[in-house]
Amino acid sequence: MTGSHASPHREAEPARRPRLLYLSFYFPPSRASGVYRARATANHLAIRGWDVTALAAPLDFLRDVLGSLDTDLAATVDPRIRVERPPLHRFAWEKDLRRYGRFRRTFPRSAQKLYQLSQRLGFPEHYASWGLAAVARGLRLHRRRRFDVVLATGNPFASFGAAWLFHRLTGVPYVLDYRDSWTLDLFTNEPAFPPGHPAWRWERRVLARASGVVFVNQALRDWHAERYPAVADRMLVVPNGWDPELIAAPVDSPQIGGPGTAAGGADAAPGLRFGYLGTVTRVQPLEELVAAFQLVRAHGDLTDAELRIHGHLGFSPAGSAELVSRLGLTGDTGVRYLGPVAKTEVHTVYAETDVLIFLAGGSRYVTSGKIFEYLASGRPIVSVHAPGIAAEEVLAGYPLWFTARSLDPAAVARSMVAAARAARELEPEQRAAARRHADRYARELVLSPLEARLRALVSGDRRT
Amino acid sequence: MGGDGRDPRSRTIVLLALAPRVGERVVGYAGQLAERGRNVVLVVVDDQRRPGAELDPRVRVASLLPAGRRSTLHLLERTFAPPRPAGGEVPRRAHPRLVAPLHRVAAMCYGQLRALALARRALRTVPWRELGVPAAIVAADLDSVVLGVRLARRHPTAIATSALDPELGTGETRG
Numbered sequence: 338m339t340g341s342h343a344s345p346h347r348e349a350e351p352a353r354r355p356r357l358l359y360l361s362f363y364f365p366p367s368r369a370s371g372v373y374r375a376r377a378t379a380n381h382l383a384i385r386g387w388d389v390t391a392l393a394a395p396l397d398f399l400r401d402v403l404g405s406l407d408t409d410l411a412a413t414v415d416p417r418i419r420v421e422r423p424p425l426h427r428f429a430w431e432k433d434l435r436r437y438g439r440f441r442r443t444f445p446r447s448a449q450k451l452y453q454l455s456q457r458l459g460f461p462e463h464y465a466s467w468g469l470a471a472v473a474r475g476l477r478l479h480r481r482r483r484f485d486v487v488l489a490t491g492n493p494f495a496s497f498g499a500a501w502l503f504h505r506l507t508g509v510p511y512v513l514d515y516r517d518s519w520t521l522d523l524f525t526n527e528p529a530f531p532p533g534h535p536a537w538r539w540e541r542r543v544l545a546r547a548s549g550v551v552f553v554n555q556a557l558r559d560w561h562a563e564r565y566p567a568v569a570d571r572m573l574v575v576p577n578g579w580d581p582e583l584i585a586a587p588v589d590s591p592q593i594g595g596p597g598t599a600a601g602g603a604d605a606a607p608g609l610r611f612g613y614l615g616t617v618t619r620v621q622p623l624e625e626l627v628a629a630f631q632l633v634r635a636h637g638d639l640t641d642a643e644l645r646i647h648g649h650l651g652f653s654p655a656g657s658a659e660l661v662s663r664l665g666l667t668g669d670t671g672v673r674y675l676g677p678v679a680k681t682e683v684h685t686v687y688a689e690t691d692v693l694i695f696l697a698g699g700s701r702y703v704t705s706g707k708i709f710e711y712l713a714s715g716r717p718i719v720s721v722h723a724p725g726i727a728a729e730e731v732l733a734g735y736p737l738w739f740t741a742r743s744l745d746p747a748a749v750a751r752s753m754v755a756a757a758r759a760a761r762e763l764e765p766e767q768r769a770a771a772r773r774h775a776d777r778y779a780r781e782l783v784l785s786p787l788e789a790r791l792r793a794l795v796s797g798d799r800r801t
Numbered sequence: 802m803g804g805d806g807r808d809p810r811s812r813t814i815v816l817l818a819l820a821p822r823v824g825e826r827v828v829g830y831a832g833q834l835a836e837r838g839r840n841v842v843l844v845v846v847d848d849q850r851r852p853g854a855e856l857d858p859r860v861r862v863a864s865l866l867p868a869g870r871r872s873t874l875h876l877l878e879r880t881f882a883p884p885r886p887a888g889g890e891v892p893r894r895a896h897p898r899l900v901a902p903l904h905r906v907a908a909m910c911y912g913q914l915r916a917l918a919l920a921r922r923a924l925r926t927v928p929w930r931e932l933g934v935p936a937a938i939v940a941a942d943l944d945s946v947v948l949g950v951r952l953a954r955r956h957p958t959a960i961a962t963s964a965l966d967p968e969l970g971t972g973e974t975r976g
Contacts, residue, residue, distance in 0.1 A: 434940060434949045434961035445946035447913050658967075 364393035423470035468495030608641030612690035620698030632750035812936035817945035
């Protein structure tokens with residue numbers, strides 16, 4: 338839009354909502370851990386007057402391959418958001434031999450080689466085909482009605498490649514949201530790829546032309562700013578947050594050890610209820626938690642305490658047996674597994690938990706989206722993770738945070754006992770102070786700078 | 802041999818492992834299935850690749866190139882896909898200078914066609930009827946895919962998968 342062509346368009350512009358193409362593979366009804374940020378971002382922008390089109394994963398992939406659908410969560414997506422689902426080639430995930438194509442089932446090695454070659458020469462990710470399909474779909478929609486800006490969230494990072502390609506073809510500016518890290522291994526703090534891997538080339542390429550780059554914490558921003566200093570001035574931190582519409586206000590007086598559980602009802606144990614809510618993964622310090630909890634149960638007034646685990650065991654059914662064993666679910670440990678909870682029901686779990694366990698794997702770059710919900714619950718929180726992770730930035734100042742700054746079971750147990758005592762003696766003022774701390778991370782508040790950045794891009798774009 | 806088709810647990814799981822070396826992962830998986838009471842038949846290329854004591858004794862092993870016979874496929878296997886020691890590299894043969902590149906090209910070509918050649922031979926030589934009606938066919942590596950697909954055609958009700966799923970055949974999973 339330049340020169341003499343600008344005037345007639347300007348007259349029509351006030352009525353036109355800014356139009357955003359949101360490249361978010363994981364979008365409701367997916368239950369992937371990153372989906373809540375995507376849902377909240379799209380909803381927030383729709384509420385702020387944006388015309389949002391989200392390009393997301395095909396439903397059959399979520400259902401058949403990941404086996405993870407949360408239909409209740411899908412119902413919380415703003416109806417003004419248009420959701421399109423470009424296809425994904427399932428070469429890397431297809432296990433059913435009958436579904437292999439003719440070439441693959443006749444020359445499996447050649448098919449594999451060709452696939453690997455396409456990864457090396459094209460985009461180095463199994464989701465690359467989705468990225469290309471997203472660009473094709475985006476172009477079709479763009480031809481009908483122009484997009485003003487593209488927002489891409491990763492992982493998968495094919496969405497970043499798609500945003501870059503869409504920009505190259507149309508000139509529409511794009512912002513990248515690093516919901517997760519691409520080239521940094523969050524669990525080892527080491528680069529995730531060897532030198533010379535195509536991922537490095539692609540990251541450099543997509544960052545160079547990005548109009549904004551968003552990270553979930555300062556540590557991640559700093560790591561990237563150090564490697565890509567030319568882009569540092571376009572980087573900002575937008576932490577995760579909690580969603581008021583999903584997390585009800587904290588219940589003021591939890592009935593310590595009272596009846597009612599997500600699964601148990603009136604037969605629940607009368608003891609104090611420690612709880613973890615979230616996906617249990619292999620990288621979490623499960624043994625340390627279970628060992629600490631056994632020490633807690635040896636404590637005089639906590640012999641009947643329970644540790645309730647809510648959520649999925651692993652990201653796929655294959656690894657759940659190992660986790661069952663590591664959690665001590667097969668013995669008399671006081672640990673109970675109560676299964677997954679729909680996002681729309683998590684407030685019930687928080688209401689029926691006395692002390693929350695913040696169990697996290699990983700390193701100083703890990704925040705975990707779950708911690709924001711924990712804050713909003715107003716419950717005592719016990720840290721069970723390596724000291725120094727990024728989540729501590731969020732927890733610092735929370736008046737009901739108990740941390741051993743160590744994974745030594747005895748130290749963790751002492752934190753748990755102290756938190757149990759706090760839960761029993763909780764005063765309304767403490768709860769109010771906790772809530773004030775949590776309010777800083779209400780989703781609409783944390784997303785405002787991102788919305789402002791996108792809006793500035795749109796106005797800037799229109800001025801040119 | 803439990804091939805009555807009524808109880809899936811009693812039926813055979815055919816585990817195809819036709820790679821030059823049967824890996825620990827495959828041997829461990831066969832053991833897991835046997836531990837769960839499955840009737841497992843592990844199909845390997847020849848007796849030299851038959852896993853040793855590390856294999857669960859309840860797992861039966863079938864070779865598609867019987868020992869003591871000679872064929873072109875025996876020769877191709879010995880030349881281009883010799884058995885590999887566990888955790889070791891393929892023993893390198895000293896080739897004359899001009900032969901080495903030709904050997905590499907031929908090995909590459911055979912590598913691409915190997916799965917096809919082994920599948921054709923396996924369908925003729927392995928006594929499939931004696932092994933029972935498979936409840937599941939598992940291709941543990943790329944070289945087993947062609948045979949897996951062809952067996953799947955013979956047994957349309959069997960699960961045919963490349964996933965090493967320990968719950969296979971319990972009715973809890975499919976493909």
